[in-house]
Amino acid sequence: MKTFIEPRAGCNAIVTIATGGDYFALWDRHARSAWEAYCRRHDLGLIVFVEELISRDATDWKKVHWQKTLLGTALKNANCKATNICFLDTDILINPIAPNIFDMYDPTTFGLVSLRKRLPFPYQEVLRRMAFLRHHYYDASYPLDSALFMSIEQLYEFHELEPQEDEACTGVVLFNIEEHSHLMESWFHKYDSGVQSITNGGEQTHLNYEIQRTKRVTWLDYRFQAIWAFEMAWKYPFLYGAGRDNEKSIRDCIEASLYQNHFLHFAGYWHESQMWKMGGFFSDPEQSKMRDEYRAYLDMPVTGTPQGIIRPK
16 A cells, blocks of 8 residues: 555544556546545545455455545554544545535544435526536437436346445445444455456445444535536536537536545546546646635635625626
8 A cells, every 4th residue: 555644643534445547547647646635634644455354365355446445444454543533435536625514524433425315405406407418518318217216225136135225325435444344344254256246246235234234324425525427417507518529628628627626526438527537737836726725715714794886797
């Protein structure tokens, strides 16, 4: 593993898994600087696992998405001094001035962000917009009705699991090393290497099931895992059409979304989910200065004192 910022004893850390040169190179080039700025701002460690956490020869080896459940054990074995961990997928951009995610977390629980509830827009409507715009602009074979619209009950029943109250996107998971590492590792070994899922053998529904059945979940603000595919369908639909080839427009919209959110996740495989790979976000020094001033302004108490009529010059 690579330790970019060593966590102090009793502090918290952000951890990701970036196996394979391409995944690490993309994260290093396009996401790392903002992650580091965020971690330094809040005194957090930053650790990246660049090799798989279990041998491919193991009888219950599963794709790397599952291996986040082994992180706690791996960190304990490495004598990591962090207390709580925030796992993030590598395709997440962080707003460097965002608040500390650990301030909203109860370490006796798991921290998750819902993919369906407490969204700033109607869930079904944003899905319909996304489906229609993909069908219209990307590929006429993209279905207007598919598993995208599965109910929560249908989702769990498809995987032969007892339905839970919600579905989180497991690109963001918070846990306490001492409290949760052994339990999470047991979930990995519970399922065999041929486990089937709607995400092509991925862990999302199974991990949701295991975490939520503990009945110990802190549901975090959507802004800690805003989904770019939702953001684009709801706020920037012109990027599906003519704007799709305009890198400046795409970058401006992504940065605007980051101003409104804390973490922005480019989950998925469709065109919009690849947009973070163009990089160059918040690279303008003047913009960086303005961002810091904006954060300072947000932290400043306001009085509402009348200033008279003010008109533009």
